[in-house]
Amino acid sequence: AWLAQQLKAHASREVVYRRDASEVVVAAVIGRTLLQLDDGYGGVRIERTDRDYLIQAAELVLDGVTITPRRGDRIVDATDTPPRVYEVMSYGGEGAWRPSDPFGKLLRIHAKQVGET
Incomplete structure (x- = not known):
């Protein structure tokens, strides 16, 4: 919990998490x-995600309901240029x-760039 709070305070940016119209x-x-x-084929290939977003689970509230991420949700990052x-x-x-911590309070969400605003 302490590390998640420190990351939020010193290394985070605001993004918009969107599902449908919410x-x-x-x-x-x-x-x-x-x-x-x-x-x-019996081998291994290495792949890197475009971007991961580490977000506190308690912040993912849409229309008054705490959600878990799902494929197709969108993240708008206005900090990018x-x-x-x-x-x-x-x-x-x-x-x-x-989960990005043992308690499931911090979520690591995998995302791929699909456009610009």
């Missing part, structure tokens, strides 16, 4: 994940998100 402004720390994926839109998506067998 959205919420949340504090997010930017990251990336390096994944080792089975290539289907130009502002960019990212789509939550899974990479390989990783899924679209995973």
Whole structure:
């Protein structure tokens, strides 16, 4: 919990988390994940996510309901130049998100850039 608070206070930026017509402004720390994926031929291929957003689970509240991320949700990052839109998506067998701490209070959400605002 302490580390999540420090990251939010000193290393985060505001982004808009959007699902359909609902959205919420949340504090997010930017990251990336390096994944080792089975290539289907007995080998391994390495893939890197475009961007990960580390967001406190308690901040993901849409229309009064706490949500978990799902594929197809959008993250608008106006801090980028130009502002960019990212789509939550899974990479390989990783899924679209995973807990980033032992308590599930901080979520690591995988996203791919899909456009600009």
